[in-house]
Amino acid sequence: MSMVDDALRTDSAAIASEMARRDRMAVLARADGKQLRALWTGLSLDPAFEMIRGPETGLATVRGRISGDGAPFNFGDVTVTRASVRLADGSVGHAYRLGRDQGAARLCAVIDAIVHDDRIAERIDRTLVQPLRQAQQDRDARRMAETAATKVDFFTLVRGED
């Protein structure tokens, strides 16, 4: 096998792992704080960690695009809480979440760090991330179905001879 193939394979594995990390972070960012804590408690993991930064609450300014797809503009701020942690083994984790729940942000950063260990990652994904993702997908599906029920079905009334 050539070095190029090798490099490509490593690259695509790295990309896949980044995608998985982003996906997990998206689920955690959206997760309800209470549900997140309950699932975490159920895992009985208690890793030692230190804070690198935060948890701290601040603002991100939201941008839109003129007419939806044109030049960008700022239209308001959102509250965001972030945290970065380091575990005893040196693994680092980061978290960003809308809102001001600092405990949840810290927990998300710990989860982001702990999944560097493949064995724990599998368990976390199965028993914590997947139930959260399922809850989010269920909510989305329910809302989409509720919206779909308000779709207008037009019908035409034919009048006259022609």
Added chain:
Amino acid sequence: MYVAVKGGETAIDNAHRLLADRRRGNRDVAELGLDHIMEQLSQAVDRVMSEGALYDRELAALAIKQARGDMIEAIFLARAYRTTLPRFGYTNPVDTAAMQVERRISACFKDLPGGQLLGPTFDYTHRLLDPGLAEGATPETPETRAPEQARMMRVSDFLGQEGLLEPAPDGSAKPVPDDIARTPMTYPLDRDARLQALARGDEGFLLSMAYSTQRGYARSHPFAGEIRIGEVELELEVPELDFAAPLGRIQVTECQMVNQFQGSAKAPPQFTRGYGLVFGQAERKAMAMSLVDRSLRATELGEDLVAPAQDEEFVIAHADNVQATGFVEHLKLPHYVDFQSELDLVRRLRAEAAAGTGEAREAAE
């Protein structure tokens, strides 16, 4: 000489205590929780978020509770709070085409792909007060139906294909927009700065301005090309990650207003556009914003300037209700010395008028 007068500390303390009491009201009535406000007065929460320029449902609910439902006071509280927080940066622009749609209608096309989705709207209600609601009725579970498609194309995307609709302004000319929250505004503004000011502008003021354009104060023949409400995902570029950090979702309302345009020296006959984008479910505000955005483009499009809604400085400088309320309400503060001097002047003018001389009047001018 300036004489400072102090006093009133006890009166102020007692007034605040009285305010807290009146805010709570009758103790026999259950206290309002923030969850009640967030869940049952969600449109009020949305308005505080959009005009407070701060998306945080719980904070907006607290502001409403603290302000006893005075919306401008609540908006003021939200604005004041946001100044206490550090800024982490700017999100990537939201993609409204990828919105999880909760309502989507077009007044231009009956059979648009994805259809007309009414969502939770006040439209078609009869505006009759509902005594049943006063008694605390439990609503029926919403009807459901299998959705047809997840991603819904914007109306402007297929209207634009024929070239009849002006294209959106290209982002490459100005990749970093102005930020009126950081830098004082200097007129004339670019459209991005104007939209930011309109997005936080007072709903009532923008509604009146928009209405004026429809009644003939500025030439305008608008169609609601598309209104959509739903959730969009936010992302923030951060140095510690190789991808944009996903933050979660917010609800926004988008309005694409399409205006007939007969052409001018600067632009061919085509449909032009006004744009509205607002936090939360805020359809009236998004529509007003898009109409005013369009009327403020008069100079850019070479239209005659004939109406207040085309006057950028008039509209933008007076759209912010926190600024407006500050200046109007400051008149309540003591102006004792100012008024004494005015009183003296008027007395002298009257005395001189009676005596037939005009020295004081000249001095006053």
Added chain:
Amino acid sequence: MQPSLRPESFLEGGFADPVLGGQAVFRCIMQAMAEPGTVQPISHDLQPPEPMTATMAAIAATLCDADTSIWLDATLAANAQVVKWLGFHTGAPVTPRADQATFALVGDIGAMPALADFAQGTDSYPDRSSTLVLAVEHLDRGMALDLSGPGIRDSRTLRFAPVPSDFIAQWAANGARFPRGVDLILAAPGAVACLPRSTRVRQEEG
């Protein structure tokens, strides 16, 4: 092997306590700016990546945030860890344009652009000028400068090294642009001194 297990160095070396650490450094910079030419000892626990000096890092971590753009000279910009460290610990965006920078970090004084090349502010907004942070080696030797102006009772002597080329003439021109013009923070190991635009500088004779 898990490459991501090893934390990248830019995550390290920030304030252990950002609030108290930042306040202590801010107090020191404010004192140095209020009394131009005085040498203020600075203490902190920052350990930035090379070649950024610890004092410069402390100033950046204290004064810079997402709303202040930073210009880096070639020496500092060449190190990606420096750029990432600033991004992570301050949130400030890095700009390639010296004339648009809120703060300019100069690691190599010998190669620095002219003072006039940085943002000068406007007569209406003189605050929109660049504050230059210069990594100096010494605040107790070098060219002796005789200072006068606001914050100085009669006159005060400041020595620092290295000194930017043609500094006396450049500083006079900077003063002539008042109220526009740049302000300088001289960042030495363990100490800072400041030259705000309002300070007049004369080279001491002898």
